[in-house]
Amino acid sequence: MSMTTILQHCLTGISLGGAYALIAIGYTLVYGILRLINFTHGDIFMMAGYFMIFSLASFPWPIAIIITLVVTTLLGISIERIAYKPLRSSPRMSIMISAISVSYLLQNMATYLFTAIPKGYPEIPFLKRIFVVGELSASFVTVLTPILTVVLVIFLMLLVNKTKTGIAMRAVSKDFETAKLMGININGIISVTFVIGSFLAGVGSILYFTDRMSVTPFSGTLPGLKCFVAAVFGGIGNIPGAVIGGFFIGIIETLLVAVGYSTFSDAFTFLLLIVMLLVRPTGLFGEKTVEKV
């Protein structure tokens, strides 16, 4: 393989990784606060794909993007309100089963409403413009994804570290009960978390599907699980960790496909997860906790 091909694959990988990173943040935030693997997150991402298809059919792209992000965020909060809030005091397993059944519902709903046949993702012209630098060629979305990811993450870090809401979020994720006693509005904070997570999943969805060209009701499952792995890899609850995990998995996956082991690219992600959990359960940047996983 020549240097150019490798660089080309790396570029694709970084772009994929950026989308993964945005989704992984949603997992990491929710897990940090609720200790819940939000199985619906991948399906929210999938639904965002469909929202974009339908809103772009009747509106110009800037409005369509705004509509998609707003509707996706609303979907995220309503799932939290309906399926997670009533179970807040029950065992963790019940909430997880609830998450799995919501994911089941969303997939069936998407199959019913939009059929299981892949729907073509609309092209947003300026995202698809091709740039050529030397022998490398890339569409604008490939370049935009990592940049947008980094910008969004910087904003998010500022939010988490500097604002009052951010401090409250960190307090809740450290100790649920004590945060409650300190007068923090737990439900409000959890809603904010879901808003941020779903919003980023919406952005990730637009970037991801613009490259992939089609959406099916099941196209959220595997990326969702992979992004959870990315979050675990970087240390769950740690935002920069999730971003690095996302980029890492995106790049490795693209390279594996390039070398010809495309069937193993999914398996690799899970192998990485198992090895990571066994060797360093807190992830790359995770804090040492008393509770062992």
Add this chain to the structure above:
Amino acid sequence: MHVKRNTILTIASAAVLIGILYWLSMHQLKQGMLVSIIQKSIIFALVAVSMNLLNGFTGLFSLGQAGFMSIGAYTTAILLIPVKNLDGVYYVNGVHPLIRAFKIFIAESPAWLQSLFPFIALLIGALLAALVAALVGIAVLRLKSDYLAIATLGMSEIIRALCSSPQMDTITNGSYGLNKIPGFPGMFGGLIPPMATPFVVVALCIAFIMLLIKSSYGRAFKAIREDEIAAEAMGINLFKHKEMSFVVSSFFAALAGGLLAMYMRSIEAKTFSISLTYDILLIVVIGGIGSVTGSVLSAFLVTASKEWWLRFFDHPLTIGGWEVPLFRTGFRMIIFSILLMVVVLVYRRGLMGSNEFNWDRLLGRFANLRRKKKSSQGGDR
């Protein structure tokens, strides 16, 4: 006296069930759909019970069931495809010479071995899965709750990727899947017709699992579920018992996978994706986590409503010239998912909670109903 009544009731209902099965096997052609639904139900019942052993009784939340089922299904299928169909099945990449040699050896073996071979194949598949489970368990069972869930889910995906990888083409036929798998064999030299075989096999397996749960091992499992630290303090070897539960559960999941391969006649790696595990988890949840009879009951209810009772939601329906909206392909699954959400959010204990089926309770409930009716009638007067 009571014990006697219950025994009589149990024997009577078992006789009725066997009678129904016998009637069905006589009228198999006419009742094809019913037969295939209850066969599928009983296979899913075994997987659900095996998952319940792990999730409900030992408190290990594992989502790897589909992976173990695929090990069982693939092994059984590979061992059972007849020699004459080999070239038709592996028409793209050819078959591994060892498999062909083994099949020729079996085809030339004495008749008793041949009639027994399908069961041996099921057993080999199940043992292979148990071996894999034992190895994976050493690594994975150290993890707790949701980390264990996601690790086992990942393991199941790895197994699926291996089955469909081009490197395994001559063994598992890669992404093309396997077909022309022979159906259920008869048992005991034709005494039990092929149609009833899955029921006998599954009944034996579930009986074994129930005995295991009632034994001292089962008590240890429950102790681990309630409180690991307390259980360890009482002298229960945590790892040994977790590993045992994991291995036994995988063994039976793989056995059910083998039966599923015989039932479906053709399998591919996609059959055993994550959604299969979710389907089984949902059966367990609806039946009640920690209840074997609940799982069996819910396997029948869920499969029947999915494949049969709720089917009418999928067809356009007109009542007196008014076409009911929403009724089209896929609506059944939405109704089903909403029912499931209701169970998860409102009736958290499922059908049976953690209780087992029990004549006293059933009859007691009837008596209560009658009493209530009487008292309400009395109030009216």
